[in-house]
Amino acid sequence: MCMDAIKAFYRDQAQHLHKDVWEIARQIGEHPELGYKEYFASEVLSNFLKKHKFEVKRGVAGVETAFLACFKSNIPGPKIAFLAEYDALPGVGHGCGHNLIGAASAGAAVILSKSLEVPGEIIVVGSPAEETSGAKVTLVEEGIFNGVDAAIMFHPGSQNVPVIFSLALDALEFTFHGRAAHAVAASNFGINALDAVINFFVGINSLKKQISQDMKINGVITEGGTVPNIIPDRAVARFYLRARKRKELDELREQVIRCAEGAAAMVSAKMTWQKFEFSYDEMLTNLTLADCFTKNLRELGIRHIASPQTAMGSVDMGNVSRAVPAIHPYLALGSGTEIPHTKEFAKAALSSEGEKLVMLAMQILAFTGSDVLRDKKLLQQIKKEFRAKT
Numbered sequence: 448m449c450m451d452a453i454k455a456f457y458r459d460q461a462q463h464l465h466k467d468v469w470e471i472a473r474q475i476g477e478h479p480e481l482g483y484k485e486y487f488a489s490e491v492l493s494n495f496l497k498k499h500k501f502e503v504k505r506g507v508a509g510v511e512t513a514f515l516a517c518f519k520s521n522i523p524g525p526k527i528a529f530l531a532e533y534d535a536l537p538g539v540g541h542g543c544g545h546n547l548i549g550a551a552s553a554g555a556a557v558i559l560s561k562s563l564e565v566p567g568e569i570i571v572v573g574s575p576a577e578e579t580s581g582a583k584v585t586l587v588e589e590g591i592f593n594g595v596d597a598a599i600m601f602h603p604g605s606q607n608v609p610v611i612f613s614l615a616l617d618a619l620e621f622t623f624h625g626r627a628a629h630a631v632a633a634s635n636f637g638i639n640a641l642d643a644v645i646n647f648f649v650g651i652n653s654l655k656k657q658i659s660q661d662m663k664i665n666g667v668i669t670e671g672g673t674v675p676n677i678i679p680d681r682a683v684a685r686f687y688l689r690a691r692k693r694k695e696l697d698e699l700r701e702q703v704i705r706c707a708e709g710a711a712a713m714v715s716a717k718m719t720w721q722k723f724e725f726s727y728d729e730m731l732t733n734l735t736l737a738d739c740f741t742k743n744l745r746e747l748g749i750r751h752i753a754s755p756q757t758a759m760g761s762v763d764m765g766n767v768s769r770a771v772p773a774i775h776p777y778l779a780l781g782s783g784t785e786i787p788h789t790k791e792f793a794k795a796a797l798s799s800e801g802e803k804l805v806m807l808a809m810q811i812l813a814f815t816g817s818d819v820l821r822d823k824k825l826l827q828q829i830k831k832e833f834r835a836k837t
Contacts, residue, residue, distance in 0.1 A: 453562065453821075454746070454814055460558045461810045468809060469802045471495055472550035476797045479535030479546075482576025485512045488533035488546075489573055492516075492553050496571060499557045508589035510582050514573035515591060518556065524566025525826055527816050528592065528771070529556050530600035530764065532577045540793040543578065544603030544780060544804075547796055551805050552600055555812035559820070567820045570595070574763070581763025584725040587770045595771045597736055597819045597829060600764065601808045603796060604777030604787070606753040609741045610732050611775055614663070614689040615696040616761035618724035621647065621707045624717040627680035637678030638716050641671045644682040646710035651686075654706055661757075662699055663689040685723060689761060693728050728765040730758075731836050733772040735829045736819070740776055743814040747807065751779075772833040778811075780804050 475488045489512045493503045496516040503516045529552035532545040541547075556571045572591060575582040592598065623644055628637030651664055658664075666686035672679030688703060690696035704720060711718035732755075744752060764775045781800035785792040795801060819826055 453564070453817060456562060457558050457813050457817065458810060460561045461554070461806065461813065464554055464557060465806055467495065468550050468554035469805055471553065472546045472801065472805050473797060475533055475549060476541045476546035476793070476801070479540040481537060482534040482579040483510070483512055483582070485533050485575050488549060489514055489575070492531055492533065492549055492571075492573060495553055496557065499560060501556070501560070501571070508586050508591055510575060510585055512573070512575045513582055513586065516556070516571040516573070518560040518569045520565050520567055522564070522566040524568070524820055525596040526568040526570065526594055527819050528570045528572050528595045528598045529553070529812060529816065530583070530598060530767070531571055531573045532600070533573070534576050534578050536578055536788060539788060539790055541796050542788045542790060542793040544792065544796040544801070545577065547603050547801055547805050547808065548600060549573070551808035551812060554805070554809035555816060558809060558813040559816050565817070565820060569816065577763055580724040581727065583763035584727070584766050587766050592767060592770045596826060597733070598767050598771050598773040599736070599812055599815055600775060601812060602775060602777050603780040603804060605779060605783035606777060607744060607749055607751060607779050608753045608756050608777040609737045609744065609774070610734065610755035611730060611777060612691070612732060612755065612757040613730035613760060613762045613765055614661075614691060614758070615693045615729040615765065616727040617688045617696060617700050618685070618722055618726070619688065619700070619703070619720055620683060620685050620723040621718060621720045623647075623682045623711055624719070625678065625680045625682075625714070628678045630676045630678050634678065638680070639678050639714055640682035640716050641679040642714045643711045643716040643718070644668055644671060644684050646713050647684060647707050650706040650710055651703070654702060658699065661691050662695065663687070664703065691729060691757070725763070727761040727763050728769050730762055730765040730775055731768040732774055733768070733829055733832055735825070735832050736772055736774045736815070737776065739818050739825060740774055740811065740815045743811050743818070746814065747810060769837060772829045778804060778808055
């Protein structure tokens with residue numbers, strides 16, 4: 448059986464599964480759940496995979512709504528992972544199209560499992576909370592990707608972009624500790640923690656003028672006192688720091704911490720800091736694997752393919768890409784005019800355009816997975832590139 452015939456078989460399987468996979472995407476889209484609370488989505492995806500003879504473990508890596516679904520062929524071969532996301536945004540719903548991601552990854556895995564000639568092992572990794580404190584960080588640290596040869600997923604977007612790079616991210620919380628006092632009668636006894644935070648923001652604004660344009664510092668004050676006639680003894684600020692490379696971000700983090708220390712010293716306050724969310728590494732797209740994905744896009748008739756892009760956001764898939772060869776391509780949802788993280792995008796993800804995208808995505812994911820499982824030379828090139836980058 449030649450590759451063309453195999454992929455024709457997978458196309459037929461995609462048509463056969465079309466209604467079921469779209470129903471999963473629709474149900475998850477109509478029942479949006481926030482990160483680590485995706486009980487409905489996790490169950491729907493798990494039940495679908497169980498139905499198709501995948502062995503499913505729920506609550507893996509100590510994450511209640513994470514799951515691992517495995518299908519092992521009788522023929523020895525590589526191990527590939529499809530990443531399923533399914534958390535929603537507060538007040539928006541599936542404004543990032545994660546309902547489509549989870550359904551397409553599960554669909555692609557099932558499509559591949561239907562071939563009697565498929566070698567190796569196919570797994571689906573249910574990874575919650577991408578929008579907040581991404582569970583992929585925990586899944587990587589707990590060894591879920593040990594032995595995986597390639598990790599594949601797609602994301603809805605405005606264009607077809609096989610190669611993306613993202614920014615590394617640190618989420619830092621700074622707490623300034625002062626001394627409370629009456630703001631008028633005993634102001635000289637107080638140490639104003641809010642003044643320290645204000646000094647900190649002034650210092651950050653100066654720092655922003657000295658760093659490169661691709662570094663980002665964004666912060667808010669989350670605590671700053673309660674009433675005007677009491678000098679605040681506690682003030683808190685949260686910041687997202689981003690840079691193209693982890694090394695650059697580590698250096699930026701030290702600059703910001705020194706800035707906070709100086710701001711506290713100016714008013715004789717003390718400062719402590721901690722990470723309030725997981726840190727994300729930059730996305731290391733495996734170009735060999737992305738090229739394979741691109742060829743399959745063209746094989747399915749997609750001609751409008753954008754050049755590599757750097758997303759101005761951060762993704763927990765970046766941490767996966769440090770552990771195994773990985774891709775995180777974008778595929779256009781409809782006309783590509785809807786803006787992600789909006790109710791309009793969530794509506795589009797539940798429209799006929801969302802249905803078309805799920806159908807396309809699960810076929811391309813299946814085709815790419817098939818190439819990795821069957822083409823030993825391709826896998827060698829993927830691994831060689833990965834070793835060189837990491």
